[in-house]
Amino acid sequence: MKKHDHLDELDKELKSMPKPPLEEHKKYKVHETIMSATSSANKEERSFSQKYIHGLGGFAAVAALLLFVYGATMFLGESDHRGDEGTGLPIEEEATVYEFLFEGESEHWYGEYYYYGEETVWRNEAGVPQHLGNHSYQIVVTYKGELVDLESIDFIEINWSQDASGGSMTRSISDGELRKKEFASSGGGSGGRNNINKDQVIEVTVKWAGLEESFELVVSNSDQLDQWENRGPAMFQLTMMVQNYLLRKLGPETDIYSNTDYDWDEELGRWVMVVAMTEAIHEDWKEDILEIVDGKVPVEFIISRYTNEELSKKQEELAEQMMDENMFESYGFEVQDIFINQRENKVQLGIKPYTEENAQIVHHYFGEEMIHITEAMEFEEPVEDSIP
């Protein structure tokens, strides 16, 4: 009885959860886009880009292009509609780059926030220009005093906000664990426009040892950008740059599939960029790509057996089956990751805990073809750290 009483309490709490409306000006903009897209589109005449998008597995236009940009995958088949102009094509030849460094400090802390984003304007199937961008950021907050000052503290919490978004990092510290007075986090995202400009102010709050300091990061002069460009974490921007290069070389009507992604190399103990194409890549292009990558990461060129379309379809099928119920619960393990492993040219399923036997059970259900089973990655879901 008690249990149900309490669950009813939860019902009440759920009902009272906030339901904030989308801000009016944003709502107006969305409405305008929908109206413009739906009134100008002729449903009978399928454009090249629509076919292309359906070729990717029936995702909605934006979702598919997001995947496209993010996985830096290009599959440009079904090009029988050569009469179309301007659809499925970038309107501008080059991507627009947004790169900023913000800096600021308080009495005890110094912060830097580096942002790198690229944005391309495409016409969608309705002929409406769409801005598709992605970005990565790194934030580093450094204690200005001596490391020894921090030794007695249990945790540090750092929050920042940048326009409509922000983030936080918290770190619990056990005895003697703290070796650096630099706290770093990075991330990225993709979507519409790059939501950043030089006038923005990033607010940072650091809480430590019962103290709290807030300060603002403002845009810094750009001659320090070079050193940021060469730091590791911007790696995934490289895939986008390589793929943009291939897109321009191959053109929108090619039937060559290509994909650029990272795979973990056990032997090297590091990530390797894998450029996969259904045909051998031109030697000159290889050189150009190596130049873009500039030695930041090893590059491997492979000829792939399955196209991304086939792999995405398989990934989608598997995801659908896994989503419904946790089908392996009774065997005492679960599938945590489903993504495309370029090097293996298969859909990778990460299971936890991983054993040969568990892997066999998965194969028993889904077969061997196109499936690669490994141990689940630990940081699959970003979770909030527990503050003691």
Add this chain to the structure above:
Amino acid sequence: MADTKQLSEWFHKYSDDVYHFLIYRIGFREAEDLMQEVFIRAWKGMDSYNGDASPKTWLLSIARNLALDEYRSNKKRIWQKMISFEPKHDIRSEETPEEILQWNERKRQIYHGIRKLKGNYRDVMILKGIQELSVKETASALNWSENKVRLTYFRAKDALKRELGGGIYREEA
């Protein structure tokens, strides 16, 4: 030809419902990005909309399907993202939308708790729990049986309760 005027009406009437579903399902920023897609997809499918479901539950079912696509692309994204983590230990970061910073602590916990639930649980919890759809409407939006809605909702609440660390349910002697 699908009816643009009808679509506009639906937008004015139901866009908030769709938006609420999406913010809890996939997050604030992603919700904004997906809004227009939901309605464009609805417009494309309007000819096949047969009126069995209410426009609201039909739109919510489209939003849910798009959220699933988003989830799949996110799988990929999370993997991409982790490449950029250096070092990839100790510090975990999570995007915190500014909007929820204004909520009280308890509501923030519930929001994050819901975001950690598996997809099915999240769907039913948002539609039935937060948006207060009836079992029948929820079943229609999710294309489930009513029994499945009841059972999954029950399990979802249980899972959320565990996420919240017993703050709601305390075993009493």
